[in-house]
Amino acid sequence: MGELAVGKHVKYILSVEKRKDSFVSVVMDHIRMNGAYWGLTTLDLLGKLNTVDEDEVISWIMECQHESGGFAGNIGHDPHILYTLSAVQVLALFNKLDILDVDQIATYVSGLQNEDGSFSGDMWGEVDTRFSYIAICCLSILRRLDEINVEKAVNYIVSCKNLDGGFGCTPGGESHAGQIFCCVAALAITGSLHHVDKDRLGWWLCERQIKSGGLNGRPEKLPDVCYSWWVLSSLIMIDRVRWIDKEQLVKFILDCQDVENGGISDRPEDAVDVFHTYFGVAGLSLLEYPGLKAIDPAYAVPVDV
Amino acid sequence: MDSDEGDREPLSRRAEWSDVIPLPQDDGPNPVVPIAYKEDFRETMDYFRAIYQADERSPRALCLTREAILANPGNYTVWHFRRLVLQALNADLYEELDFLQQIANSNAKNYQLWHHRRWVIERLGADARAKELELNKEILSRDTKNYHAWSHRRWVLQALGGWEDELDYCHCLLEQDVFNNSAWNQRYFVITRSPFLGGLKAMRESEVRYTVKAILAQPINESPWRYLRGLYKDDIEALVNDPQVFSVCLKVMNTKSNYIFALIMLLDLLCNDFQPSQEFRDAVDALWTSDTHPLDSDLAKAICYILEHVDSLRAGYWMWRKSKLPQAA
Numbered sequence: 001m002g003e004l005a006v007g008k009h010v011k012y013i014l015s016v017e018k019r020k021d022s023f024v025s026v027v028m029d030h031i032r033m034n035g036a037y038w039g040l041t042t043l044d045l046l047g048k049l050n051t052v053d054e055d056e057v058i059s060w061i062m063e064c065q066h067e068s069g070g071f072a073g074n075i076g077h078d079p080h081i082l083y084t085l086s087a088v089q090v091l092a093l094f095n096k097l098d099i100l101d102v103d104q105i106a107t108y109v110s111g112l113q114n115e116d117g118s119f120s121g122d123m124w125g126e127v128d129t130r131f132s133y134i135a136i137c138c139l140s141i142l143r144r145l146d147e148i149n150v151e152k153a154v155n156y157i158v159s160c161k162n163l164d165g166g167f168g169c170t171p172g173g174e175s176h177a178g179q180i181f182c183c184v185a186a187l188a189i190t191g192s193l194h195h196v197d198k199d200r201l202g203w204w205l206c207e208r209q210i211k212s213g214g215l216n217g218r219p220e221k222l223p224d225v226c227y228s229w230w231v232l233s234s235l236i237m238i239d240r241v242r243w244i245d246k247e248q249l250v251k252f253i254l255d256c257q258d259v260e261n262g263g264i265s266d267r268p269e270d271a272v273d274v275f276h277t278y279f280g281v282a283g284l285s286l287l288e289y290p291g292l293k294a295i296d297p298a299y300a301v302p303v304d305v
Numbered sequence: 306m307d308s309d310e311g312d313r314e315p316l317s318r319r320a321e322w323s324d325v326i327p328l329p330q331d332d333g334p335n336p337v338v339p340i341a342y343k344e345d346f347r348e349t350m351d352y353f354r355a356i357y358q359a360d361e362r363s364p365r366a367l368c369l370t371r372e373a374i375l376a377n378p379g380n381y382t383v384w385h386f387r388r389l390v391l392q393a394l395n396a397d398l399y400e401e402l403d404f405l406q407q408i409a410n411s412n413a414k415n416y417q418l419w420h421h422r423r424w425v426i427e428r429l430g431a432d433a434r435a436k437e438l439e440l441n442k443e444i445l446s447r448d449t450k451n452y453h454a455w456s457h458r459r460w461v462l463q464a465l466g467g468w469e470d471e472l473d474y475c476h477c478l479l480e481q482d483v484f485n486n487s488a489w490n491q492r493y494f495v496i497t498r499s500p501f502l503g504g505l506k507a508m509r510e511s512e513v514r515y516t517v518k519a520i521l522a523q524p525i526n527e528s529p530w531r532y533l534r535g536l537y538k539d540d541i542e543a544l545v546n547d548p549q550v551f552s553v554c555l556k557v558m559n560t561k562s563n564y565i566f567a568l569i570m571l572l573d574l575l576c577n578d579f580q581p582s583q584e585f586r587d588a589v590d591a592l593w594t595s596d597t598h599p600l601d602s603d604l605a606k607a608i609c610y611i612l613e614h615v616d617s618l619r620a621g622y623w624m625w626r627k628s629k630l631p632q633a634a
Contacts, residue, residue, distance in 0.1 A: 030380045074328070076354060077382040113311070124385065126420040156480075163493075163535040169456055172498070176452060206529060209618045218487040221450065243622040265428040269485035 002254040004284060005262065006291065010048045012262025013039045016274055031079070032074040033064060037086035038278035044093050044302050045281050054094050061087050062099070069101070072242060081112055081131050081226045082120045085138045092305050102142050109135050111146040111294030117152030117171075128169045129160050133182035138301060140189050154192045165200030175206060177217040181230040185298040188237045202240030205231050213248030214267065224266045225256045225276045227284030232246055233297035236286060246287050253280045253287075286300045313345055316352045323364055325353035341528060346376050357386050362393035371404065377410055388424060398425050402433070402440065409444050419453045423460060434465040434522055450487045461496060468499040481560045483519050487527040509536050517553045525564040527629070531563055531568060545579045558588040565616055568592075568608050572626070575605040605630050 013084025018037065028035055037058065039235040041235045043049045055178030064072045066085065084105065091097050112135060119131035132153055139145045158182060160167045166175025167183035180201070187193050208215040208231050214223025219273045228249060235241040254266045256276070264280035285295040294303040315320045322553040352371045356366045370387035373380065391401065399457060405422050412418055426433050443452045462468055473494050476486040485618050513536055519529040538543035544550055549572060555566035571585065586604055593600050593611055600607035609627035613620045 028379075028380060030377075073381070076357075077380075078385050080381065121420075122381075122385075122426065124388070124420065126416070126423075150427050162490075164531050170451070170459070172459055172494045173456055174452065174487055195584075206619050206622050212616075218450070219531075220484040221486075243619060243625070245618045248618065250316070 002251075002257070002259070002290070004028055004063070004254065004281075004289060005257055006046050007257060007258045008261070009257075009264070009281065010043060010046055010051065011257075012272070013042055013274060013277065014051060015262075021220050025224045029187060030073040030077050033061070033083040033086045033090075034063070034073065036272055037089050038274045040093055041092055041295075041301060042274075042278045042281045044305075045285050045295060047291075047293060049093060054096075057207050058091065058094060058096055058099070061090060068111075069104035069106075072125055078106070078122065078289065080139075081109065081119065082121065084109065085134045088138050088141055088301075089122075089301050092301055095305070097142070099264075100142070102144060105141060106139060106144040109138055110144075110273045113148050113153065117149060117154070117156035118128075119153070119233045129157060129167060129179050129186075130169070130182045132157055133186040141299065145190070150190050154187065154190055155187055155196070158195050161195070164204050165202075165215050166204050174218065175193045176204070177215070177227050177230040177234070184234045184237050185300075190300045193238065196238055198238040198240060202235065202238055202243055205235050205240070206243035208245050209249065213240030213242075213245065213250075213252035215249065215252075222267065223252065223265055225253055226266065226279040227282065229286070229300075231277040232283055232286045241286075248249055250284065250287055250289060315345070316348055316369075322352065325352060325355050328354035330354070347378055349373050353383060353386075353452065357382070362390045364394065366390050367394060367396065373407065378412045378418060380413050381417050384421050399427050399433075401425050401611075406440055406443070410447075413444055413448055413451055414451070414453060419457055421458060424467075431465050432463065434467050437461055437465075438467050441577070445478075449485055451473070452487070455487050455491060455555060459491075463465060463498070468495065468501055471495045471499065472502070479519065479578065483523050484526055484528065487529045489532050493532060496558065504611075507540065513534050513547065513549050517549055520553055520566075521556065522561060524557045524560070524567060530566040533570070534573070541577050545574050545577050551579065551581075553587075555584060555588055558585075558592065564592060565612070567611060572605055572608045575608070576630070603630070624625070 018024070023041050040049065040052065040057070043051060060075070061071070064083065066072060066079040068079055070080050070081070071084045073083045088097070088100070088105070093101065106189075112122070112131070114120060114127065119135045120127055121131050121283060134146065135148065136153065139147060159171045160169070160173060162168060162175045162177070164175050167180045168174050168176060171180050173179065184193070187195055206229045207219070208217065208227060210223055212223060215221050215227035217227050217230065228303060232249070233239065235244065253264070256264050256266070257280070258265065258272045261272070263273045263274075264277040266276050278303070280290065280298070284296050284299060285292040295301065296303050316327070327348065349369070349372050353369055356369055367387070367390045370383050370390060371382070373383045374387065382622050402425060405418060408418055426437055430478070434626070438458070441454055445451060450456070462471065472492065475488050475492040475495060478485055494504055494511060497505050503510055509528045513533065516533045516536070520533070522524065533550065534544070550570070553569045554567045554574070558564045558571070568589070575581065581604060589604060589607055589611070590600060601610060606627055607624050609630070613623040616623065
């Protein structure tokens with residue numbers, strides 16, 4: 001089996017931020033906050049968070065906050081719940097949550113809850129169980145879960161449960177590993193895992209593993225390293241991780257590395273990106289790969305944070 | 306305004322923009338993630354920032370957001386502002402749908418695009434329904450499992466109707482690809498929620514027949530097996546007693562190939578008091594050719610043992626299943 005090329009991945013992440021003439025980085029400009037979370041959490045898992053300038057990062061993050069309390073993907077953009085969570089998570093990595101006006105953020109997030117318990121991503125109203133997770137995770141980190149109607153939030157998530165034990169983005173939505181992670185983690189954080197049929201869902205999740213050892217997100221789809229996170233963390237949260245072949249999965253993730261230039265891709269031989277680098281390393285952490293910090297399967301930040 | 310790279314005229318040279326001072330990206334004094342821009346894109350965004358800051362909701366602003374979106378459809382601030390401009394101008398939203406369809410060609414998985422599309426349809430209402438369902442089919446024809454497209458389609462059906470042809474559409478897709486889990490999911494959605502069909506129980510028998518055919522065509526196909534199970538939601542006894550169900554398990558096992566899901570279904574039936582005839586025992590025995598490790602006399606245990614070996618990635622799961630079986634009387 002190959003090895004995790006730690007040094008290369010650290011170099012890759014640091015270089016991504018500085019790369020010139022990259023149209024890819026240009027189009028990612030508005031989601032830089034997510035990129036910061038993926039890159040910095042990966043560095044922390046690899047024990048290398050100290051390679052970045054903490055003050056620079058934090059002052060940039062705070063410039064992305066709006067009057068409403070929400071954070072944008074970058075300076076000059078509009079606030080959204082996605083970037084608000086990433087901002088909070090990154091500040092948590094640096095143990096600087098105390099600089100936040102928690103009331104302000106809590107007001108923003110709780111204001112996005114709808115009558116039926118669901119959450120919108122921003123003022124324009126898109127509803128998705130991803131946002132339920134984001135709201136719950138964010139407020140939980142800030143210890144303000146009481147600002148939302150937790151019961152209704154849970155009921156909405158449960159209404160998205162399907163017969164196969166999985167969850168979709170909205171009621172009736174196809175079960176999808178990414179949505180499942182969001183729903184299971186939200187239920188875990190709110191102490192509501194009893195709503196999950198763990199045996200049924202556990203089987204659906206372990207069926208995601210295919211011959212190469214990799215995991216897909218839905219039946220008959222291709223494996224992708226990011227599902228090493230979505231599926232694996234879900235299995236861990238419902239205590240069924242023994243149902244997959246861990247060794248084969250480790251091998252798959254390691255095969256997705258670019259050992260020359262650093263970074264991890266969605267599947268072997270494809271182009272790397274920060275998103276998949278994060279999910280690959282996070283997946284390895286959940287698999288207890290040696291040398292990595294442990295990551296929390298629900299909060300998606302290192303356990304020591 | 307054309308944003309094809311070949312013949313794009315720089316904004317700085319266009320007469321209609323001569324009164325605007327473009328605003329460059331403010332990365333702060335020490336940008337955390339400094340990036341280099343392609344010139345055209347940089348210019349478009351500089352002008353956009355100026356218009357956005359000035360909150361100018363004009364026809365030229367609308368054109369500019371189009372350029373910015375075509376250059377980078379992921380920028381949610383641009384989409385947000387475009388909505389404000391569309392509202393202010395009371396713009397023709399049917400034209401907006403055409404614009405969205407154009408972008409969907411290369412950005413079918415973009416969250417902002419789908420959200421914007423929903424916003425447009427909400428305003429157009431039922432008149433837009435038929436066209437929208439057709440346009441949605443076009444997008445699905447290029448990627449039949451596009452999660453966003455399916456989610457949007459379900460929303461249109463529930464908000465505006467149009468259920469009548471939906472089951473046929475599912476069938477079409479399954480004829481093209483019986484492994485399409487999204488189409489099976491949609492089928493379930495339709496039979497349980499369409500106001501034109503009788504509901505799950507009423508549809509059950511015909512759907513079981515449909516599913517059995519699909520299984521026999523391709524037995525190693527997760528979706529129809531799950532669908533079959535779903536048809537008997539909350540009514541496990543009926544599942545166990547339906548001859549169509551236990552017969553298809555037997556048929557598939559007797560082919561001695563592609564039998565994993567058939568075995569799994571049989572295991573579930575046995576766990577719910579199914580009383581197998583000798584044929585089932587014989588069929589299972591025929592799948593196991595080792596003399597050194599004979600199968601357990603308890604059929605359910607025997608099945609778990611086989612699955613541990615032929616579905617070895619999930620050996621942990623099958624060992625757990627075996628441990629949960631009731632002890633033999």
